[in-house]
Amino acid sequence: MNASIQNRYPLAGPAKIEINDVAPRDGLQIETFIVPTGGKVAFVDALAHCGFARIEATSFTSARAIPALADAEAVMHQIERVPGVAYTVLVPNLRGLERALSCRPDEVNLVMSASETHNRANLRMTREQSKAQLLAMIAEAGKAGVPVNVSLSTVFGCPFEGEVDEAEVMALAHGFAEAGTAGITLCDTTGMAYPNQVAALCERFRRELPDTGLTIHLHNTRGMGLANAMAAWQTGVTRFDAAAGGLGGCPYAPGASGNVSTEELVHMFASMGVDTGIDLDRLLGVVGGVSELVQRNVPSQLLSAGPRLRTHQPPGWMAEFFAGAD
C-alpha cells in the first residue's frame, strides 16, 4: 500500500503515482503525417529516459486499419529496453497477439468499449464478440506468461449513446478480472468524465476489485482532465495514462484537445509533492520536439508558460522608480 500525502493539506491521496505515456501509440496513430520508424524509436527512447513506469510503444493492428503504426515489429526491435520501464503494446485480435508476443512486450493491452454503439463504430464488432475475443487473448497471453491489461473505452460516457451505466462497466471489469487480466484501464475516450463521476467509479472499482491494477485514462476535451486526475488520485488511484504534448484525440470532437498532457499531469502532481518518478525538465525537452516529430504545431501550455517556479525578471524601470523605497 502506498503512503499518503496529507501533510497540512485537506486533500489526501497516494504519495507516489506511475505514469504510462501513451503518445507513441494513442497519439501517433491518428496523426496525418506517418512518423518514420526511426522517429518513433527515438521518441520512445527519449520518453524512457524521463523515468516513465510504462510506455505504450505501438499497436499490432493491421497495417490497413492503422497505416501509421504498420512498423510495430520494427519499433519493438529497435527501441532500447530501459531498465525499470514496462513496454506495453496495443493488441486488437489473436493475429495481432501472435505478432506482439514475438516482440517480447512487458505487457499487452487489449481494448473494447463499454458502450455498444462505440464498440461497433470503433472495432466493427458487437460487445459480445469483442468480449469473447478478449477472453481468448487473455488465455493465449497467459500461456505465454505475458501480463494483460484491458482498456475499457467510453466508461464515463459515449459520444453516440450519452451516459454509460456504471453497472455495465463493472460487469465487464469483473469478467476480465476473473479471466486473469492483471490490470484494467478505465478510459474517458472523448472527455465526458467529470470529477465526482470519476471518483465514484474509481472508488467502486477499488472496493470490488482490490487486486486488479487500476489505471485511469483521461482526455482534456472539455478542460477537466487534471480535475478528473485529482478526483481519481483522491480515491487512491496510482496509475495514469497520459500523452506527451497532449497528443491523441477523438474524431468525434473536432478541434478539441486530446489525451491529458503528460507534462501537465507530472507538473501538477510534482507541485503537490507526489512522486511521479519523472524528470520534468527532461520531459519538457522531449515535448519540445513533438511538433517536429509529427510535422505540425503541437502547442503545449506548460512548455509555453514554463513550470510554476520559473521566475521572470521584473521590468527594468522599477529599480530607478523605487530607489530609496526599501
Next chain:
Amino acid sequence: MNASIQNRYPLAGPAKIEINDVAPRDGLQIETFIVPTGGKVAFVDALAHCGFARIEATSFTSARAIPALADAEAVMHQIERVPGVAYTVLVPNLRGLERALSCRPDEVNLVMSASETHNRANLRMTREQSKAQLLAMIAEAGKAGVPVNVSLSTVFGCPFEGEVDEAEVMALAHGFAEAGTAGITLCDTTGMAYPNQVAALCERFRRELPDTGLTIHLHNTRGMGLANAMAAWQTGVTRFDAAAGGLGGCPYAPGASGNVSTEELVHMFASMGVDTGIDLDRLLGVVGGVSELVQRNVPSQLLSAGPRLRTHQPPGWMAEFFAGAD
C-alpha cells in the same frame, strides 16, 4: 450555510456556487482591439441574462493606464441592471473610487499584490503604499454604503519572486477584514497555484476569517484551473471568478491561456450536480460571439466539443454492417 453535495460520491462540497464573470474587465483590458462602448454594454448585458451572481463590468483606472476601459462611466450608465446580478467594478485609487461611486456600482473591487515585486511592477507602489490607499478607499466606500471586495494578486506564487508566504497573505487578509471589507478574492494571477496549495490556503482563510466572503480567482496557465477550482470547492468555497471564453491572461507568460473559462467551470460543476445558477446553453451562445467582440480568434474547448451529453450520429456504414446482430 450551504447544503453539501455528497450523494454516493466520495468528493463533497457546497451544493450551490456563485460565479463572477470578470471578462468585461479582466479580459477586455488587455485586448489589443479596443471594444467600442456598445460592444461592451452588449457583452455585459448578454452575460447578465445567463444568470451570473456577479459581473465585473469595468475598471475606473485612468484612461492613460488602461485605454481599453476609458469608457467606464458610459458602460455603467448604459448597461441594463438585471435584477439578481451584482455589478462590481475595479477601482485602483481614491480618484477612481469617486468616479465609480457616481455610477452606483453594487460593489467596488480593490486590488493589490501579496508579493512586493509584483505590486511594484503592476501598481507602481510599494505594498505599504497600496495597503494604506486601500484602507482609505474602504473607509470612503463605507461612508457611501457600497460594499468593498479586495482582490489579492499573486497569493499562490509571484512570477518574479516565486513562492509567496501564506502568512503574509493571511496578514493582508486579516488587515482588510478588520477594516471592514465584505469580501476578499485570492487570485492566482499567473496560474502558479496547485490543488493542495489552494485547498490549504482556502481552508485556513475560512477557518480564520469565517465572516469574510471568500472568492477564488484562477488562471489556467498550466492546465490546473479546474483542478484548483475543485480543490477550493472541496474546502467549502462557493464563489469563483472566471472569464467567458477564457479571456484575460498574463503578460509574463506569453502564449499561455488566461482566466479559467467560465463555460468550462459552469459545465464541470453543473455536470457534478452543483447549482451554478447559469444557463450553459445561453452562455455558450455569448462565448460564440467573443471572437467577433475582440476581433481575434478566441478558441473555446467547450464550444468546440460541446457539452458532454451532446451526442453524435454513429457512422452510416454501421446499420448495414450489423444488420441482424441485435
